[in-house]
Amino acid sequence: MNEHDQQHFAEQRKLRVRVQAPSDAPIAPTTGLKEQSAENFYVRQLVRSQLRLAISVASGVLALLLGFAALVMAGSSMEQITLLGIPLSWWVLGVGMYPLIIVAGLLYTWSAVRNERRYRSIAK
Secondary structure, three states: OOHHHHHHHHHHHOOOOOOOOOOOOOOOOOOOOOOOOOHHHHHHHHHHHHHHHHHHHHHHHHHHHHHHHHHHOOOOHHOOEEEEOHHHHHOOOOOOOOHHHHHHHHHHHHHHHHHHHHHHHHHO
C-alpha cells in the first residue's frame, strides 16, 4: 500500500458516521407484539373461525329474511290468497321463516362443534 492509498482510506474514514442506539434504549424492540405461545395462537384462530361462522350465518338469515320481505312487498297477488282468513304473505313471514331460522341454528351449532373438535385435535 502506498501513501496515496493510505490517504484515500483516511479520507473515507472521516466521511463515515457510526450510528448506534442511545445507551438507555431498551434492548428488545417495543413494537407492541407479545411473544405468544402456540396455545394462544390456536385459541385466537378458534375465536376467529367462530366469529366468521357467526357472521356468515347471521348474514345468510338476514338475506333470506330481506328477500322474503321484498318478495312479499313486490307481489301484490300474495295479498289476495288467504289461509284461515290470513293473507299468504303473513304466513310466509310469520310461520315460514321459523324453520329457516331453526335450520340455520342447527347448521351453526354443528359447524361450531366441528371447529372446536379441530381445535382440540390440534391442541392435544
